[in-house]
Amino acid sequence: MNAESLRSRVEDVLRPCAGCGTCQSICPVYAAHPWEGGSARGKLHALRAFVHGNIHDEVALARLMDECMLCGRCTDQCPNGVEAKALFREARAFFAQRGHAGKIAELALERLLPSSGLFRSFMAAGFAGKPVLDALLRQFSGLALRFPALTGVERMPKLVARSFVERMPTELAGPKGAPRIAIFAGCVTSWLRPSLGETLVHALQRHYTVIIPKTQGCCGIPALSGGFPHAAKVLMLRNLAALLACKADVVLTPCASCTHMLAHEMQALLGEEFDNEANDIAAKVMDVTRFMAENRPVFPAAPSSIKKLFIHTPCHLRKDVAGANMPAALAETMGLEYAHHAPGQCCGGGALVPMLQPVVSANICAAPLRDFAAFKNDSADCALVTSCNGCFVQWTRLLPAGTPILHPLEVCCSNRVKTCL
Amino acid sequence: MDAAGSEHCRFSETDKALYAYDASGDSRTPPDLVIRAVDTAQISRVLACCSKLGVPVTPRGAATGLSGGCLPVRGGVVLDMAGMNRILDLHAADMVAVVQPGVVNRALQNAAAAHGLFFPPDPASLDSSTLGGNLAENAGGPKAVKYGVTRDYVLGLTAVLADGRVFRTGGRTIKNVAGYDLTSLLVGSEGTLAVIVEAVLRLAPLPESQAALNAFFPSTYTAAKAVQKVLHSGVRPVALEFLDTATLAAIAEHSGLHIPQNAKAMVLVAVDGSPESTVRHTALLETLLREAEAVDISRADSPAACEQAWKVRRAVGPSVRKLAPACIAEDIVVPLGSIADMVEKIQHLAKGSGFPICCYGHAGDGNLHVNLMYDNTKPEDCKAAWSTAEQVFAAALQMNGSISGEHGIGSVKLPYLAMQVDPVTLELMQKIRQTLDPAGILNPSKGIPAANAAEQSA
Numbered sequence: 001m002n003a004e005s006l007r008s009r010v011e012d013v014l015r016p017c018a019g020c021g022t023c024q025s026i027c028p029v030y031a032a033h034p035w036e037g038g039s040a041r042g043k044l045h046a047l048r049a050f051v052h053g054n055i056h057d058e059v060a061l062a063r064l065m066d067e068c069m070l071c072g073r074c075t076d077q078c079p080n081g082v083e084a085k086a087l088f089r090e091a092r093a094f095f096a097q098r099g100h101a102g103k104i105a106e107l108a109l110e111r112l113l114p115s116s117g118l119f120r121s122f123m124a125a126g127f128a129g130k131p132v133l134d135a136l137l138r139q140f141s142g143l144a145l146r147f148p149a150l151t152g153v154e155r156m157p158k159l160v161a162r163s164f165v166e167r168m169p170t171e172l173a174g175p176k177g178a179p180r181i182a183i184f185a186g187c188v189t190s191w192l193r194p195s196l197g198e199t200l201v202h203a204l205q206r207h208y209t210v211i212i213p214k215t216q217g218c219c220g221i222p223a224l225s226g227g228f229p230h231a232a233k234v235l236m237l238r239n240l241a242a243l244l245a246c247k248a249d250v251v252l253t254p255c256a257s258c259t260h261m262l263a264h265e266m267q268a269l270l271g272e273e274f275d276n277e278a279n280d281i282a283a284k285v286m287d288v289t290r291f292m293a294e295n296r297p298v299f300p301a302a303p304s305s306i307k308k309l310f311i312h313t314p315c316h317l318r319k320d321v322a323g324a325n326m327p328a329a330l331a332e333t334m335g336l337e338y339a340h341h342a343p344g345q346c347c348g349g350g351a352l353v354p355m356l357q358p359v360v361s362a363n364i365c366a367a368p369l370r371d372f373a374a375f376k377n378d379s380a381d382c383a384l385v386t387s388c389n390g391c392f393v394q395w396t397r398l399l400p401a402g403t404p405i406l407h408p409l410e411v412c413c414s415n416r417v418k419t420c421l
Numbered sequence: 422m423d424a425a426g427s428e429h430c431r432f433s434e435t436d437k438a439l440y441a442y443d444a445s446g447d448s449r450t451p452p453d454l455v456i457r458a459v460d461t462a463q464i465s466r467v468l469a470c471c472s473k474l475g476v477p478v479t480p481r482g483a484a485t486g487l488s489g490g491c492l493p494v495r496g497g498v499v500l501d502m503a504g505m506n507r508i509l510d511l512h513a514a515d516m517v518a519v520v521q522p523g524v525v526n527r528a529l530q531n532a533a534a535a536h537g538l539f540f541p542p543d544p545a546s547l548d549s550s551t552l553g554g555n556l557a558e559n560a561g562g563p564k565a566v567k568y569g570v571t572r573d574y575v576l577g578l579t580a581v582l583a584d585g586r587v588f589r590t591g592g593r594t595i596k597n598v599a600g601y602d603l604t605s606l607l608v609g610s611e612g613t614l615a616v617i618v619e620a621v622l623r624l625a626p627l628p629e630s631q632a633a634l635n636a637f638f639p640s641t642y643t644a645a646k647a648v649q650k651v652l653h654s655g656v657r658p659v660a661l662e663f664l665d666t667a668t669l670a671a672i673a674e675h676s677g678l679h680i681p682q683n684a685k686a687m688v689l690v691a692v693d694g695s696p697e698s699t700v701r702h703t704a705l706l707e708t709l710l711r712e713a714e715a716v717d718i719s720r721a722d723s724p725a726a727c728e729q730a731w732k733v734r735r736a737v738g739p740s741v742r743k744l745a746p747a748c749i750a751e752d753i754v755v756p757l758g759s760i761a762d763m764v765e766k767i768q769h770l771a772k773g774s775g776f777p778i779c780c781y782g783h784a785g786d787g788n789l790h791v792n793l794m795y796d797n798t799k800p801e802d803c804k805a806a807w808s809t810a811e812q813v814f815a816a817a818l819q820m821n822g823s824i825s826g827e828h829g830i831g832s833v834k835l836p837y838l839a840m841q842v843d844p845v846t847l848e849l850m851q852k853i854r855q856t857l858d859p860a861g862i863l864n865p866s867k868g869i870p871a872a873n874a875a876e877q878s879a
Contacts, residue, residue, distance in 0.1 A: 015746075016739070016742060016743070018444060018446075018738065018739075018742060019442060019443060019444040019445075019446060019484075020444050020485060020546060020549070020738075021444060021483050021484065021485040021546060021549035021550070022548060022549055024483060024549050025483075025525065025527065025548040025549035026548075034503040034504045034506060034523065035431070035439075035455075035457065035501060035503065035504070036439040036440060036484070036501075037435065037436065037439050042439045045438070045439060045442055046435055046438060046439060049435075049438040054438055055434055055435050055438050056434065057433065057434050057435060060433060060434070060435050061435060064435060079735070079738060079739045080738075080739045080742060081739070
């Protein structure tokens with residue numbers, strides 16, 4: 001995108017904007033940082049001032065664009081239909097193209113992520129290197145202060161040597177004539193939480209034929225958010241081919257952000273050329289929570305040591321009513337005490353904000369963290385429940401070490417898995 | 422900056438550009454410095470310092486105002502109050518809330534609802550506008566027909582004078598006649614007299630039930646007449662909204678909502694109270710509206726149905742905006758007996774001007790929004806639109822109305838204030854302003870014309 005096309009995009013998107021401030025009232029960034037630049041309205045007007053030549057500092061503006069969760073609440077709530085989220089993503093791409101994304105982001109998102117070989121090697125290096133990093137962080141606790149993006153990295157689960165996708169067979173035959181379910185695992189399930197994927201396989205395999213396509217990879221949302229749509233497209237095409245080949249009836253993802261990417265962003269990203277294929281897959285994609293809500297008998301609840309659930313609804317699941325309500329329904333069936341935090345509150349874990357603007361991200365999570373602590377009230381058997389792996393990473397970094405952070409699936413089925421694997 | 426605390430100051434090019442606009446669509450000189458207000462002591466230091474140096478200070482809440490009240494006209498400091506957003510006390514027994522100015526109206530509504538209470542002033546922007554802004558502009562809303570406007574719910578204030586001294590007005594009681602009513606003076610003063618840092622607000626019991634009727638009429642005149650009949654029916658509606666032909670046509674075209682084909686105007690009547698009274702009142706009003714020639718009436722009894730009924734009214738803004746690139750959004754108000762005449766007059770002016778004019782609003786209190794839709798890229802259209810706006814003002818004044826019911830004068834309507842306020846009153850207002858702010862730093866060029874400007878024009 002060049003300066004002229006950005007200019008016309010900004011003009012087009014902003015034409016219906018009345019400046020009414022509705023976007024401000026529901027913006028998670030503004031709630032944590034009540035200043036004009038926090039809100040969508042502020043960012044939109046900054047972009048307008050930029051294309052009109054009234055703001056010249058591109059780097060400052062690029063950093064302002066980083067202070068956005070890309071959650072889309074502004075776009076959903078705008079009475080005048082201003083497509084703020086799409087524009088912010090395009091602006092990130094514009095500034096990335098002009099070299100303002102930062103070298104690390106460029107390396108990670110544009111070079112490393114789309115190359116499956118490189119990515120595999122990087123993960124292996126991470127597997128070996130993580131203990132070293134953790135030791136460094138423990139030794140020099142000031143390191144996390146100087147680099148806030150490193151906060152809580154030592155609390156992350158250890159990377160696995162072989163990913164969930166690699167260690168699973170490609171197909172597990174179910175009962176004769178059973179529907180075919182493909183699992184799209186996503187990076188975190190693959191490399192950090194393979195047990196989540198295994199729990200899912202275990203629950204499904206008695207009723208369905210389960211397929212775990214080998215050539216699947218990252219869903220591409222980090223690249224798309226980071227301003228590298230081309231890299232996202234490369235990833236998405238590979239996933240599309242993998243998912244088409246397995247001829248599944250349903251594609252399940254245990255991460256709300258992957259679900260969002262496959263079900264709602266893929267078509268626009270790949271363009272008309274792949275319309276039929278993308279629509280075919282998008283229609284089959286379902287978040288695990290929604291699948292659980294619609295197929296409760298497949299996931300009978302096992303006794304759990306957890307007594308209290310604090311439910312965090314991911315931004316990317318908030319519009320899926322059945323999926324979003326499932327954890328509460330589950331808690332009721334299991335007789336567990338539960339609470340939601342303020343409706344629709346964001347944890348600050350999305351859109352690479354924890355890396356790009358770690359302080360903003362941590363401030364967004366401050367209120368949810370307080371709510372959690374109040375609900376937990378020092379009880380040892382309280383878990384945080386979320387069905388998005390971006391949120392999982394954020395909560396893992398910020399909650400006290402040792403706090404159980406579970407996918408709803410792990411709330412009802414986790415005990416059985418240990419015996420089966 | 423020492424007075425403010427450097428960590429609360431922003432002055433980059435981007436920061437300044439972000440504080441040069443609001444919802445009025447007007448855009449002014451960016452400020453030289455944005456200061457994030459954190460407490461009374463800091464505001465006091467900042468104002469004392471700015472008074473000494475003669476630097477203008479423009480207080481700003483959520484910038485949802487429609488009259489440019491929070492736009493810096495001569496640069497200087499923008500005092501961003503949005504961060505002072507704590508509800509300091511919500512006292513159910515006293516039925517009052519003590520709030521900081523940055524609290525968003527909706528946040529107070531939510532907190533009050535937990536105690537079975539609510540804050541009646543409900544400007545359309547209540548999801549995003551701050552109470553400080555509501556107070557500064559004396560905001561109204563649809564519920565004003567039954568509950569009144571912001572000023573009616575302010576019991577006391579703590580404010581900072583331009584020289585930095587802190588003072589309190591009013592108190593925590595409903596009745597209070599000790600001394601002059603400075604609370605009422607500050608409410609609606611558009612940040613020109615002092616900076617409000619704390620407000621004691623009165624709350625009302627949350628009604629048990631609500632209901633709404635959307636009545637469609639064959640002409641604007643019959644609809645405007647129906648408004649008067651409702652006002653005289655003995656039922657006090659909580660909202661009585663009116664939409665004219667051009668507005669309904671815009672909604673039918675752009676919103677996707679169903680509007681009956683033969684409808685040329687709409688009246689929305691909402692009632693609240695006990696379940697028994699809302700049932701009785703809606704039945705009574707339905708009969709009355711049919712007698713007033715309504716061609717179609719839809720009735721909403723549940724909260725969900727009411728939400729649906731209000732959709733037509735809420736679709737006005739977005740639908741009307743699609744008619745033209747720009748809009749002059751006026752909020753004239755006329756005495757209750759003149760509503761039908763004013764609506765007729767506006768239609769007449771619309772025919773003469775050649776612009777689409779959408780007229781709608783809170784007819785129950787005489788407050789009509791007159792939106793002149795024009796193309797702001799054509800200089801001749803801008804001139805003609807404002808000249809039509811001036812004729813609308815003149816018509817409202819001729820009927821003993823006012824040029825602004827709830828948006829305020831701000832900077833946008835400043836040139837027209839002298840049409841309404843006589844020179845002696847204007848001089849009194851200027852004297853009051855000089856007494857409270859001798860250095861003239863608080864929100865200059867807003868609300869009322871500067872004393873020297875009046876002399877020049879005289």
